[in-house]
Amino acid sequence: MLQNIDLELEAGSFVALVGPSGCGKSTLLRFISGLEAPSTGTISLARGVNSQLMTPPRLAFVFQDAQLLPWRTVLDNVALPLELQTMSRKEARERAKHPLSEVELGDVHDRFPDQLSGGMRMRVSIARALVTEPEILLLDEPFAALDELTRQRLDERLHRLWLARKMTVVFVTHALAEAVFLAERVLVMSKRPGRIVLDHELGLPERRGMELRTQPAFVRQTALLYAALAEHGALDDQEQKT
Amino acid sequence: MKEPASWRTLWQHALAALPPVVTFSIVIAVWEGAVRAFSVPAFLVPPPSAVLLVAWRERVALGGSLITTARGACFGFLLSVTVGAFVGFVFSLSRWLERGLYPYALFLQTVPIVAVAPLLVLWFGAGLRAVSVSAFIVSVFPVIANTLAGLRSVDPRLSDLFRLYGASLPDSVLKLRLPSAIPSVMTGLKVASGLSVIGAIVGEFVAGFSEGNAGLGITVLSAYRQLRTDLLFAAVLSASLLGLSLFALVSAVSAVLLGRLRARG
Numbered sequence: 001m002l003q004n005i006d007l008e009l010e011a012g013s014f015v016a017l018v019g020p021s022g023c024g025k026s027t028l029l030r031f032i033s034g035l036e037a038p039s040t041g042t043i044s045l046a047r048g049v050n051s052q053l054m055t056p057p058r059l060a061f062v063f064q065d066a067q068l069l070p071w072r073t074v075l076d077n078v079a080l081p082l083e084l085q086t087m088s089r090k091e092a093r094e095r096a097k098h099p100l101s102e103v104e105l106g107d108v109h110d111r112f113p114d115q116l117s118g119g120m121r122m123r124v125s126i127a128r129a130l131v132t133e134p135e136i137l138l139l140d141e142p143f144a145a146l147d148e149l150t151r152q153r154l155d156e157r158l159h160r161l162w163l164a165r166k167m168t169v170v171f172v173t174h175a176l177a178e179a180v181f182l183a184e185r186v187l188v189m190s191k192r193p194g195r196i197v198l199d200h201e202l203g204l205p206e207r208r209g210m211e212l213r214t215q216p217a218f219v220r221q222t223a224l225l226y227a228a229l230a231e232h233g234a235l236d237d238q239e240q241k242t
Numbered sequence: 243m244k245e246p247a248s249w250r251t252l253w254q255h256a257l258a259a260l261p262p263v264v265t266f267s268i269v270i271a272v273w274e275g276a277v278r279a280f281s282v283p284a285f286l287v288p289p290p291s292a293v294l295l296v297a298w299r300e301r302v303a304l305g306g307s308l309i310t311t312a313r314g315a316c317f318g319f320l321l322s323v324t325v326g327a328f329v330g331f332v333f334s335l336s337r338w339l340e341r342g343l344y345p346y347a348l349f350l351q352t353v354p355i356v357a358v359a360p361l362l363v364l365w366f367g368a369g370l371r372a373v374s375v376s377a378f379i380v381s382v383f384p385v386i387a388n389t390l391a392g393l394r395s396v397d398p399r400l401s402d403l404f405r406l407y408g409a410s411l412p413d414s415v416l417k418l419r420l421p422s423a424i425p426s427v428m429t430g431l432k433v434a435s436g437l438s439v440i441g442a443i444v445g446e447f448v449a450g451f452s453e454g455n456a457g458l459g460i461t462v463l464s465a466y467r468q469l470r471t472d473l474l475f476a477a478v479l480s481a482s483l484l485g486l487s488l489f490a491l492v493s494a495v496s497a498v499l500l501g502r503l504r505a506r507g
Contacts, residue, residue, distance in 0.1 A: 063403070067403060
């Protein structure tokens with residue numbers, strides 16, 4: 001499914017992974033997270049040169065849908081990872097309050113997921129990922145199911161969170177504009193068997209707001225990614241499908 | 243604000259109940275009319291009025307029988323719930339265990355209970371115990387199958403989430419698998435509640451006591467032998483009432499639990 005992927009991620013960077021559906025971007029993410037092991041090759045997560053002796057970095061995963069437990073309140077959903085790592089429920093709840101306020105959901109602690117909008121559920125999901133103070137945050141098309149405006153607002157929020165926390169983020173998406181808006185570096189994958197056909201530093205300003213979307217640099221970068229996808233035949237399938 | 247809303251739901255419930263009540267009334271009326279018009283002998287088909295009359299006259303005996311049968315059915319049902327849920331849980335832990343034992347669990351479902359009932363009398367003696375075991379055998383399989391299906395129905399991405407955070411087995415059972423399984427388990431219990439009454443009655447045919455507080459199964463048999471068809475109908479009616487109430491009870495518990503879990507059952 002994936003072929004000759006040789007990739008190094010710099011600590012603290014924001015990397016977007018784009019490519020046609022079914023190219024293996026999600027699989028690559030699952031490899032990095034350790035949820036699946038590649039049949040050949042290795043994945044190593046390390047902090048530095050002498051890293052063999054250290055514990056592996058903390059990792060969090062945000063899935064395509066919010067994937068909350070419907071029987072838990074917002075606060076208890078966010079506290080879940082800490083509970084699973086054998087923290088007491090009381091302390092876990094206490095610690096869950098901070099990431100919830102970071103995604104501006106401090107006032108809905110006691111609501112249940114079915115009482116929230118799709119965008120709010122996604123924010124809870126992000127708060128749940130942040131609660132363990134991850135050094136690496138993996139997101140698998142997290143906002144794909146949301147409407148465009150909600151998605152743009154969440155993009156901005158995620159970018160601010162990254163700036164504030166300086167964790168390594170790997171963001172899988174099939175939306176080029178989203179990749180350009182969020183990332184420092186974009187990896188473009190070809191269709192199956194997935195290879196990385198473009199490894200591109202965007203060089204856009206660090207602060208990103210709504211106005212960036214209309215600037216020439218933004219449009220140019222998006223066009224560049226589009227061209228890379230087109231060149232490697234990644235768009236053919238898509239067009240036939242729609 | 244709340245008053246009119248609750249009145250409206252009440253009215254909606256009443257409206258929903260209307261069609262079955264209307265059908266019921268029509269069937270009863272046609273039955274009564276037909277039996278009278280064609281003067282069908284009462285030992286073949288008694289008119290509903292006669293059934294009601296004998297039910298009222300024999301209310302003490304019928305009530306006693308109902309309680310006896312209810313005890314057998316409830317014990318059998320409770321046994322099914324505990325054993326069935328446990329077995330389903332054990333099966334869910336290991337594919338090998340499931341493969342090795344599932345066919346024999348299925349055997350419980352397919353074994354003709356009437357044929358096994360004499361064995362139960364040999365093993366447990368005539369009476370409540372044999373009747374309960376009969377109710378258990380008939381009702382346990384749906385509990386096993388639905389518990390297993392429920393425990394296996396966990397969303398794979400939620401499993402991933404638990405795996406990612408290194409959840410222990412007890413944690414992933416208590417915080418993920420059990421809550422995910424409850425809707426399916428509840429479906430199993432609803433099916434089992436009705437079946438346990440059937441199992442109890444069949445058990446009583448063979449294993450029930452004829453003296454003292456005999457169960458509805460015995461009432462059916464003795465009414466049949468005496469050609470008291472109206473009493474037979476009344477006993478059958480009581481048995482279905484028992485099944486319905488047990489079902490309603492389980493449904494109510496299920497609704498509360500599913501509400502707590504915010505699950506759609």
